[in-house]
Amino acid sequence: MTDVAPSPLKKVLANAGQLLSGRVVNAIIGLAYIALTARSLGAEMMGVLVIINAFAQFLGEVAHFQSWQTLITYGAGPLLENDKRRFQQVLRFTLLLDLISAVLGILLGMLGAWFFWRQLSWPEGMNGYGALYALSIGVMTSASGVGLLRLFDRFRFLAAEQAISSFVRLVGCAICAVTQAPIQYFLLAWAAGTFAAFFYIAAIAIWDLKRKGLLSGFTVMGPTSKDLPGVWRFAMATNFSGTLDVGFTHVLTMAVGALLGPAQAALWRIGKQVADGMAKPARLMVPALYPELAKMRASGGQQAMTKLAVQIALIGGAAAGVLLLVSLVSGRWILETVMGPGFGAAAGVMNWQVAAAAIGVMTLPLEPMLVSMRAAGAAMMVRLVVVLTYLACLVPLIRTFGLTGAGAALVASALAMAIGMYFMARRRLARLAAEESSAPRPT
Incomplete structure (x- = not known):
């Protein structure tokens, strides 16, 4: 008997389930180290720490090229076709993106910490520690390893990434709490978690490449973007879109801290931590979704892409209702x-x-x-318009309504983002359908 391949939906849910197993552990450990930090430092110094962390993560996202998206989008085809030379070229290109991101991110972080600490509401003497913390930006920006494990369906290894980071932070924060250490040692514990996750992913990715024979003949020097049409434009678009998405979160934390003080920034960050933790199980379908959509796009399965997206949206809608009910009640x-x-x-x-x-x-x-259809620029434009509008309204809203104003505007921006992405995706699918219908049929 021949094995029946699982449906794309079952594969996405299975991979998301593997990620969920690690993220449940991570959510518990993550809340534990956040709680230890908050209880040990108090709201004021906890706010300083989360502002420094938000500053580093924001600059990491600014410099981050989202190389995992480039690797999946341009590497899925060569991998399916067993074209090792072309796959290695894509990998070489994404490693170059990671190197550029690391150097740029560390440079921006150290300079920003040294010269703009007053504007960020850091206490006297914290700029040096903030500059040292910026060294962790170099490993925040490396994403080729994550892209490889997603492309190879190694989600059970990815499941442990954030749990390892949080566990290292928990151990470090526990030591700091017992010894009543000052804030700089808590910063060291948080940075150690970031480095631990990077080395774990890098080790697994290298092992998997060797196991598949994809490192044989690989050299760092060689062609990168040659014969990869639109790859730089795609990389820049996903970088900018990713910056607006994740970096936007950290800008809000810094804005709240600058306008309302570190204590209010701590409340915002803790609320966001819990909200993100509640939404995380459903969001885990996204990293599992990218490889399947990329493979469907490479094989010309636009109708299958639409069907899978609708199925995931229905599951997400049910999860969203539960999330909101739990938050309102408990x-x-x-x-x-x-x-x-x-x-x-x-x-x-x-x-x-x-x-x-x-x-x-x-x-x-x-x-x-949109990204799988190589329309990252369209997604970027939607995100840019929404984010710029939100940021233009943010300062007066925070000054007038405090945290409530920032939260209400966040809901409005999420709704605007959803509407814009929907119409862009619909437009792109219609264009692809027209191209398919006008293409000459084989006789």
């Missing part, structure tokens, strides 16, 4: 139980953050579809 209890009574005040803004996350969960297949 949000304050969750915060006070985990973080302490003083952090229950974050419940109000967390409801807005969960609502925004729920909208994103319902529409999560849209951007992966």
Whole structure:
């Protein structure tokens, strides 16, 4: 008997399930080290730490080329065709992107920490520690290893990435809490987690490449973008779109800290941590979705892409409703139980953050579809318009309504993003259908 290949939906859900196993552990450990940090440092110094971390992560995203998307989009075809030379060229190109990202990110981080610490509401003497923390940007920006493991369906190894990072942070924060260490040692513990995750992914990716024989004959020197049409444009578009997506989150934390102070920034960051943790299980379908859509696109399966996206959207919609209900009913209890009574005040803004996350969960297949159809520029334009509009309104909203204003605007921006991505994806699918119908049929 021949084995029946699993359907794309089953494959996405299976891979997402493998990621979920690690992320559940990560969510628990992540809340534990956040709670240790908050209880040890208090709201004020916890706010300083999260602002420094947000600063480093924001600059990491600014410099980050999202090389994993380039590797999956341009490497799926050569991998399916067993074209080792072309696959190695794509890998060489994405490693070059990672190197550029690391150098640029560290440089921006160290200079920014040294010269703009006052504007970021850091206390006197924290600029040097912030500059040292910026060294972790170099490993935040490396994504080729993640792309390789996603392309090879090695999601069970990816599942442990963030759990390892959080576990290292938990051990470090526990030592700091017991010894009553100052904030700089907590920063060291958080940075150590970032480095641990990088070395873990790099080791697994190299092992997998050797196992598949894809390192045989590979050299660092050689062609990169040659005969890869539009690859630089694609890399720049995904970089900018990724910067707007993830970096946007860290800009909000820094803006809240600058306008309302570190204590309010801590409430915003803790609410966001819990909201993201609640939405994480559904969002895990996205990294599992990219490789399947890329393979469908490489084999000309536009109708299958649409069917899969609709199925994922329906599952996401059901998950989104549950998320919002849990937040509204139990949000304050969750915060006070985990973080302490003083952090229950974050419940109000967390409801807005969960609502925004729920909208994103319902529409999560849209951007992966656009990227897989090599329309990353369209996704980038939608994100750019929405983010610029939000940022233009952010300062007056925070000054007038505080955290509530920032949260309500976050919901509005999530809704606008969803509508824009939907119309762009619909337009792109119609164009592909027209191209297929006008193509000459073989006789």
